[in-house]
Amino acid sequence: MREDFLLLNPGPVPVTREVRQAMSEPMVSHRSAEFEAVYERAQDALDHVFTQSTLDGETTASDGTSLVFNGTATMAMEAAVANLVGTLSGRGDDGKVVPLVNGKFGRRFKRIADRYASVDPVEATWGHSLDLDEVRETVDDDTDVVTMVHNETSTGLLNPVEEVGEIAAEHDARFVVDGVTSIGGDAFRIDDWNVDVAVTDAQKCLAAPPGTSAMYATERAQEAFDGDAAPFYEDLDWHLRKADSHQTPFTSAVPLFRGLAVAVEDIVEEGMGERIERHREQSRAFREAFTAMGLDLFAERNDATEYSNTLTAVSLPAHTREDPEAFFDAIEARGVSISGGQAHLGGEIFRVSNMGGLSSEQILRGVRTIGEAFEE
Numbered sequence: 001m002r003e004d005f006l007l008l009n010p011g012p013v014p015v016t017r018e019v020r021q022a023m024s025e026p027m028v029s030h031r032s033a034e035f036e037a038v039y040e041r042a043q044d045a046l047d048h049v050f051t052q053s054t055l056d057g058e059t060t061a062s063d064g065t066s067l068v069f070n071g072t073a074t075m076a077m078e079a080a081v082a083n084l085v086g087t088l089s090g091r092g093d094d095g096k097v098v099p100l101v102n103g104k105f106g107r108r109f110k111r112i113a114d115r116y117a118s119v120d121p122v123e124a125t126w127g128h129s130l131d132l133d134e135v136r137e138t139v140d141d142d143t144d145v146v147t148m149v150h151n152e153t154s155t156g157l158l159n160p161v162e163e164v165g166e167i168a169a170e171h172d173a174r175f176v177v178d179g180v181t182s183i184g185g186d187a188f189r190i191d192d193w194n195v196d197v198a199v200t201d202a203q204k205c206l207a208a209p210p211g212t213s214a215m216y217a218t219e220r221a222q223e224a225f226d227g228d229a230a231p232f233y234e235d236l237d238w239h240l241r242k243a244d245s246h247q248t249p250f251t252s253a254v255p256l257f258r259g260l261a262v263a264v265e266d267i268v269e270e271g272m273g274e275r276i277e278r279h280r281e282q283s284r285a286f287r288e289a290f291t292a293m294g295l296d297l298f299a300e301r302n303d304a305t306e307y308s309n310t311l312t313a314v315s316l317p318a319h320t321r322e323d324p325e326a327f328f329d330a331i332e333a334r335g336v337s338i339s340g341g342q343a344h345l346g347g348e349i350f351r352v353s354n355m356g357g358l359s360s361e362q363i364l365r366g367v368r369t370i371g372e373a374f375e376e
Ligand code: PLP
Pocket: 010, 011, 072, 073, 074, 075, 105, 149, 151, 152, 153, 154, 178, 180, 181, 201
């Protein structure tokens, strides 16, 4: 792979040389003091990222615990739902989950919840805003869990977590939020938005290698967890007990934890406010450049929603839809990689990420390359 190959896919994103070096250190046991120190560094830095994702460095939660899993965000999403409404122990009644779906990852939560509980989804066309009145009508006092994706990576729409959090809190439902492509790159306020469990992935805004994910579980969520009701590997009571001594219940992915620790410490060093500003400026630059090229952004905003600050989804023009592969190949031939649409959006859109530690030059190179590919 060329050293200057530019990954602009919405994950995995580029990682620094220091992260790569950390992953190639000599192996240690996951029960050693060396490993515990690595996990503790990752937890401390993650605590900062989860609770101080604000422009002014304000702290938005203080009583929770950061966990890291050997597994990508889907595992963390499943762990959250299963520990809150799982019935594997045979003890629980069938819980009720309201998943909000307006893209592929909202649908993923719904598919997960379907395995553990009765599901009463609120759905909108992918890329369109959810109807908050419908959410109000659907969430009731029988609702155990509401799930939602903050930044819908499949469409480039930023969903209104605060408004939905208010509705969940009115009915004392636990609120599980996928912040996979926002946390570490955009503002996220745990207590103000009534979030009980937030999950994120290493390979997105954290700019760490793919393979691990992280969760922030508030005290309120921890009280509601029933580890016996979840898959054995995802028993969060057990993960939390072991995390107190900076260990995981099973063998930790040592090199990935090391890479994650370095990447998240880099975020703390940059400063959350600066990082959020940078992501907002870079995504604005992408949106303005693509609009200036005469292209249409895919997401349909309304008053309650915003364009994503970490990922831009653009409708492919008619002439490119005839042979989208040629367009993506022309970009790749210039040493840049972007993504197409997922599921039924394949061949209809392209997606470009500004997650992680990209420079203005890299953003400009992405714009220039995409512009040239259209002209080819
Ligand atoms: N949630 C969101 C918003 C995502 O963008 C992704 C991956 O792109 C996931 C969840 C799932 O991540 P993974 O497939 O790595 O488990």
